[in-house]
Amino acid sequence: MNIGLPQELLHIDWIADLKLMLEQMNPGMAFVHVSAGEAPAYLNLEEDSCFPFKKMIRNALALHKEVDALLLPRVVEMDGFLACPNFRAFPDIVELNTKNISSNEKKPIVSPIIKVKNNKELKAIAKTTAKELNQILDFTSLPKLAAMPKTNQNQSALNKTDIQHQDLSKTIAIIGHPYVLADKRLNNGVPELLNIYGYDTVFSNNVPFEELSELARSLDYFAKKMYWRSAREIIGAFFFFSHINRSAGIIHLAPFNCGIDALLRIELMSMHKRIEGAPRFMTIVCDEHTQRDHVVTRIEAFLDMIYGIRIN
Amino acid sequence: MKVTFPHLGSMYIFCKAIAETAGIEYVLPRPTSNRTREIGEYSTNESVCLPLKIILGNFVEALEDGADTIIMVGSGPPCRLGLYDRIIKIVLKDMGHDFRWLTIPGIFNWQAFMQNHEETKELRKELSFANFAKFPFAILMGWKKMNWCEHLEKTAARIRAMAIRPNEVDHMLEHTLEAIDKAGTMSSLSKAGKEGLEAFESVEKNKRPPLKVMMVGEVYTIMEPSINMDVEKRLGHLGVIVERSSYFSTHIRKGSRLDRKLLKKRKQFLDNAGRYLKYDVGAECNFSVAETIQAADEGYDGVVHVYPFSCMPENNAASVLSIAGPDLNIPILPVVIDRQDMGLRIDTQLEAFVDVLRWRKQGQIL
Numbered sequence: 001m002n003i004g005l006p007q008e009l010l011h012i013d014w015i016a017d018l019k020l021m022l023e024q025m026n027p028g029m030a031f032v033h034v035s036a037g038e039a040p041a042y043l044n045l046e047e048d049s050c051f052p053f054k055k056m057i058r059n060a061l062a063l064h065k066e067v068d069a070l071l072l073p074r075v076v077e078m079d080g081f082l083a084c085p086n087f088r089a090f091p092d093i094v095e096l097n098t099k100n101i102s103s104n105e106k107k108p109i110v111s112p113i114i115k116v117k118n119n120k121e122l123k124a125i126a127k128t129t130a131k132e133l134n135q136i137l138d139f140t141s142l143p144k145l146a147a148m149p150k151t152n153q154n155q156s157a158l159n160k161t162d163i164q165h166q167d168l169s170k171t172i173a174i175i176g177h178p179y180v181l182a183d184k185r186l187n188n189g190v191p192e193l194l195n196i197y198g199y200d201t202v203f204s205n206n207v208p209f210e211e212l213s214e215l216a217r218s219l220d221y222f223a224k225k226m227y228w229r230s231a232r233e234i235i236g237a238f239f240f241f242s243h244i245n246r247s248a249g250i251i252h253l254a255p256f257n258c259g260i261d262a263l264l265r266i267e268l269m270s271m272h273k274r275i276e277g278a279p280r281f282m283t284i285v286c287d288e289h290t291q292r293d294h295v296v297t298r299i300e301a302f303l304d305m306i307y308g309i310r311i312n
Numbered sequence: 313m314k315v316t317f318p319h320l321g322s323m324y325i326f327c328k329a330i331a332e333t334a335g336i337e338y339v340l341p342r343p344t345s346n347r348t349r350e351i352g353e354y355s356t357n358e359s360v361c362l363p364l365k366i367i368l369g370n371f372v373e374a375l376e377d378g379a380d381t382i383i384m385v386g387s388g389p390p391c392r393l394g395l396y397d398r399i400i401k402i403v404l405k406d407m408g409h410d411f412r413w414l415t416i417p418g419i420f421n422w423q424a425f426m427q428n429h430e431e432t433k434e435l436r437k438e439l440s441f442a443n444f445a446k447f448p449f450a451i452l453m454g455w456k457k458m459n460w461c462e463h464l465e466k467t468a469a470r471i472r473a474m475a476i477r478p479n480e481v482d483h484m485l486e487h488t489l490e491a492i493d494k495a496g497t498m499s500s501l502s503k504a505g506k507e508g509l510e511a512f513e514s515v516e517k518n519k520r521p522p523l524k525v526m527m528v529g530e531v532y533t534i535m536e537p538s539i540n541m542d543v544e545k546r547l548g549h550l551g552v553i554v555e556r557s558s559y560f561s562t563h564i565r566k567g568s569r570l571d572r573k574l575l576k577k578r579k580q581f582l583d584n585a586g587r588y589l590k591y592d593v594g595a596e597c598n599f600s601v602a603e604t605i606q607a608a609d610e611g612y613d614g615v616v617h618v619y620p621f622s623c624m625p626e627n628n629a630a631s632v633l634s635i636a637g638p639d640l641n642i643p644i645l646p647v648v649i650d651r652q653d654m655g656l657r658i659d660t661q662l663e664a665f666v667d668v669l670r671w672r673k674q675g676q677i678l
Contacts, residue, residue, distance in 0.1 A: 046630040049650065074591055082390045085594040089628040092589050096635045113591070170525060196600040222427030223417065227389040254359075257391050259624040262359035263399050270402045285359075 001137050004063035004070040004107070007033040008056040013209075014078050014116050021126035022071075022133075029133070031071075036064035038277045041098040043089040045093065052179050052186050053086045060094045064101055069136050070094070070109045070128070077115040079209055081229035087145070101202055105122075108136045145309050164204055169248055172306075173241035173279075175204040176253035176261075177230045180286065187253050187297045188286045204237030205256065212236025215244070220304060230262050240266050241279050249280040249306045256287035280306050313438045314339050315414075316379035318367040321535040322461035324559045325493045326454040327383065332496075333450035334443050339379035343371040346539035348373060355403050361392065361620040362530035362650050364538055368400050375409050382411050383434065385563075391595035391625050392417070393532070409528035418567045435678065453498070455561075460492050460505040462559045464512075469555070471512045472548030473522035519550060523669050526607035528557040528600040529618035530626050533649055534558045538596045540618050540649055541658050545618070550666045554616070557603060558596070581606075588632045597625035601632050610638035613669045615642060621650035643668055 003022075009015045010033055022029055039058035061073060072094055075087040098106050112129045164208050172194050180186045181203045191201050204212070205276035209229070215236035216226055226232050234252065241247040252268055254261035265283055272281045282302050284295065316339045317327040324340060330408070331338040344366055350363025351372045370384055386401070387393040397415050404411060412430045417424030436604035464485060472481040488508030525547065533540050534556055544554045565571040566578065582592060583601035589598050604615045617633055619626030630646050637644040645665040647658065669675045 044631055044634040046627040046634075048629045048632070076591070085390050085624045086628060087599065088390075088591050089589060089593045089631075090592070093628065093631050096632060099635070111590075221398070222430065223386070223388075223415075223419075223421070223423040224395065224427065225393065225423070228396075241473065257359050257622045259359070259361070259622055262357055262361075262622065263392060263395060265357050266399055266402060270406050273406065275641070295617070 001028055001069075002030050002032050002067040003133065004035075004060065004067035005031050005033055006056050006059045006072070007074070008052060008059065008179045009073060011182045012075060012078070013178070013205075014114060014122060015073055015075070017119075017122055018073065018112075018114075018126055018129070021123065022130055022213075025126065025130045026098065026134075032063060032067050035066055037062045037065055038116035040097075043097050043100055043127070045097065046117060048257055049086065049126075050258045052177070052183075052255050052258075053090070053184075054288075055186065056090065056179075057094055057097065060090075061097055061101060064098065064105050064107050067107055069107050069133060072109055072111045073114045074111045075114045075220065078117075078229050079213070080117055081213070081232055082227050083114075083229060100153065110136065128234060136265070164245060165201055166202075166245065168241065168245050170211075171200040171202050171247050173202050173237065173250045174278055175234050175237040175241070175250060175257070177234075177258075178205045180253050180255055181205060188284070188285060188290050189292065190251060190253060190284060190295060190299065193296060193299050195305075197299070199248075199303065202241075204233055207237060207240055208231060209236075213238065215239040228260050231264055234261075234264055235267060235271075238271060242272075242281075244274050245281055249282070249302060251302070252281070252283040254283055254285050256285050313337060313412075313435060314379045315381045315383050316341055316371065316374035317383045318370045318385070319344055319536060319538060320385065320532065321560060322458065322465065322489060325387075325461055325489065328493065329457045330447075330450045330484045333453045334446040336439070336443060339374045339377050341374040342377070343386070343612045344370065345534075347660065348538075360399075361386060361530075361622055362587070363530070363536070363539055363620055364392070364396055364399065366536070367396065367532075368403055369401065371411075372407070372409070373405060375404070375411055378484075380411055381414065383414045383416065385448065386415040386424070387420065388499065389594070391623075393595065418563070420568060422533060424614050439459070450598040453501075454631070456498065456501055457492055457495070458561055460501060461489060462561055464488055464492070464505065464508050464560075467509060467512050468557075469544060469548060470522075471515055471517075472545070473551050473553040474515075474517040474520075476516045476518050478549045481512065481515055481548070484508065520552075521673075523552045523613040523666065523673065525552055525554055525616055526603055526612050527554050527558075527615075527616045527618060528607075529596065529629075529647075530620060530623050531558050531563060531596055532621075533618050533620050535560065539620070540647070541654055543616060543618055543647060543662070547660050547666070550662060552613075552666055553615040555612075557599075588636055589628075593625050593628050595625040596625075597629040599651045600626065600629040601636060604633055604636055604642065604644065605640065608642040612642070613673060615644045616665075617644055617646045617648075619648060621648050644673070668676050 019031060039061040045054060045057055072091040073092050075083040091109060095109055109133050112125050174181060194201050213232045213236055216232040241250050254267055270277050314337045315331055319341055337353040348366060348369030353370035384386055384397045386397060400412055468481050472478045475481050491504035495504050527534055535558055547554050566572050581599050584605050585598040585602040588601050592598055607615050633644050
């Protein structure tokens with residue numbers, strides 16, 4: 001049985017863990033993340049929405065043809081902090097847009113609410129989701145979740161590299177939403193370009209979220225706490241790579257029209273002004289129209305600032 | 313201490329009344345101009361929403377005019393409005409302004425209470441016993457004035473659509489709001505309001521039946537004419553009565569959680585929106601959808617969906633409404649607001665929309 005789970009969601013740690021749990025519960029469940037086909041040309045989707053959101057919806061709709069059911073988690077809250085409002089609406093927007101595909105291609109959608117702080121809560125979500133998928137797809141066996149080997153839990157957390165003591169003086173730190181950092185189409189190939197130029201890269205999500213959130217806390221003020229999880233990740237990473245373990249440069253990758261990044265760009269610029277001898281910092285706004293040459297020019301100029309030019 | 317506050321419809325009359333009655337000096341921000349917008353645009357970035365840019369511009373101009381304390385209306389997650397004050401403070405500091413800040417909480421919880429306590433620590437020292445003693449009456453006066461303003465605005469929206477000379481209604485509203493603003497006692501306030509209502513009723517009306525639309529969308533954009541490019545007035549001039557549920561008092565009542573009836577109504581709205589959105593997306597997104605459903609059920613001629621470019625919740629509402637419109641058989645006009653040079657574009661859009669509504673009403677198109 002094939003389950004469609006859009007690739008873009010998989011870059012969120014908790015969703016990756018949810019997938020692992022579901023796979024362990026039923027090995028007959030095969031996940032498909034990227035569609036080989038295309039979404040319908042016309043969609044009821046606000047053109048001003050950010051590129052990752054549009055891409056995720058197109059991918060989900062295209063997956064309909066290739067799977068038996070779609071798993072579209074409604075990401076609301078993780079680790080006590082909120083997701084962007086777009087994630088809350090995501091399954092509904094996909095479902096409403098199924099009117100744009102033929103009725104025999106439509107597949108059932110399962111959209112568990114992701115409000116999760118620990119593995120116990122995620123297990124409960126996985127259990128209900130598996131049950132729901134089982135009902136829809138009539139899986140023959142559904143092993144108990146408790147049978148899952150403990151070592152396989154929270155894989156994504158285990159994958160975090162310990163970069164606290166690594167020498168980052170010749171490394172460029174790239175900060176941004178996890179799906180932007182991981183998806184070449186969404187990040188306009190910036191990490192790849194840096195590697196081609198011979199520079200190492202390190203990402204905001206290489207540092208455990210708890211550490212980043214703690215760093216971001218210094219800017220919280222009573223009710224004015226940065227309430228989006230990804231924003232805390234980005235602010236924390238900026239602190240980390242400019243104070244704790246300084247990198248040679250920091251690049252913030254922001255999708256065009258991302259409401260969260262619009263505010264973060266202001267905060268990060270302001271923070272950068274206040275840090276003495278701060279690493280070079282640049283924001284690249286990525287969208288579906290950005291041409292590679294434009295990005296190359298900016299990257300080259302940025303690297304020149306760091307390594308190429310010494311002005312006395 | 314010289315306080316200032318942003319423009320948000322007739323909210324300035326409310327804030328001014330409180331400041332004047334309690335004997336606190338204030339600086340009224342200049343009317344929003346192209347310069348105000350430019351200050352906001354040049355000090356932020358393209359993806360920041362227009363309300364933030366304009367509020368920032370309002371504050372910069374008020375600080376230039378001598379204000380030293382900013383009073384801002386707060387809000388909560390998950391939309392960006394909840395962090396406006398955090399971001400505006402950063403920008404103002406980076407611009408080199410010196411100021412003090414007080415947020416009126418949008419949601420009354422312990423964090424908001426602690427923040428308020430912290431922010432007013434210094435301010436309280438500058439206020440005398442007389443200032444404090446006058447506060448209850450000042451708030452009552454402000455509340456009464458705000459209710460009168462909103463009542464008059466609603467009446468003007470109705471009369472304007474039927475008036476032979478809609479400009480006359482605009483002038484009457486302006487004149488009456490000025491009288492409300494100047495009223496120093498409850499009786500003079502009541503007198504000014506009643507005179508305004510009488511004046512509206514005396515307006516010469518045409519025989520053409522007006523159209524009725526519901527305005528839904530993001531709160532700041534709906535409430536502040538300088539942000540929404542006066543959509544309400546423009547539609548009124550085209551013979552359309554514009555109704556909306558978003559008023560400053562609505563949001564105070566909602567935030568205080570004291571008005572059970574309003575909270576029940578909002579819960580009902582959330583349930584109604586469930587037909588399209590199965591979860592609360594945040595801010596006014598689900599309410600924009602629910603109010604559209606309500607407008608269709610109650611026989612409104614159309615819906616105008618007003619929101620700023622890059623607004624996250626309302627972008628989702630717009631996607632939903634593009635499906636809900638044909639589904640509910642009600643015309644919906646999305647008006648996305650951002651730059652300053654949009655007056656003519658909006659006129660063209662609104663005129664075409666009103667033509668469609670009128671033809672539909674006359675049975676010429678389905």
